[in-house]
Amino acid sequence: MAVAGVLVLARSVRMTTKFTSALDIPVEFVTKNVKLRGKLHHITEKGLEVEHIPISIPLITSIQRKWQSKGLLLVKLAGVEWAPSGMAWLQQELKPKQMIWFQLLGREELALECLVLVNKGRFLSVCLNEEILRQGLGRTVPIKGLPHDSHLHWKLHRRLLRAELKALKKHKGIWQEESYYERLRDRISSNRVVQVNSP
Known part of the structure; x- marks a missing residue:
């Protein structure tokens, strides 16, 4: 019983620990x-700077607060390379001090690759x-931190590709710009054909 109690306490201490650096996370x-x-x-431009808010257990949390240091975690949107307009959109959509959830998928140096959820x-x-x-404000890229042959990697990658495809079909965001250039290129090439064929 005592050993089980210690294990439960140790696990709860980890869940109530405030992480101030990506390297602190087990x-x-x-x-x-x-x-x-x-x-x-x-x-x-690098990602979201987030203050980790651990689970609060009154006795443990009050003890830990005395020695916990301050620091922000760098959270990246896994599988996404956002455009400058994507950063502006995030600044409009997210409120200062807003609570978010981030699911850990990988860690690269001091950055965390995550799925980020907002209520x-x-x-x-x-x-x-x-x-x-x-919204057409970024492109899908490989998810860093997850093995490329893993079930989770392909499941998430398909989700992201489907979201990107919706923007592509509707010519939203960066895809609107690309479709404009494609139309312009087609016009130029069609004009050349007319000139070549003209007597």
């Missing part, structure tokens, strides 16, 4: 794709990775 949290909660502070009401949450692609 490897098993990343490999098991644990979902963490945090408060948004800044949106930068949009009591029963609705939006995945920012998918939404930014659905």
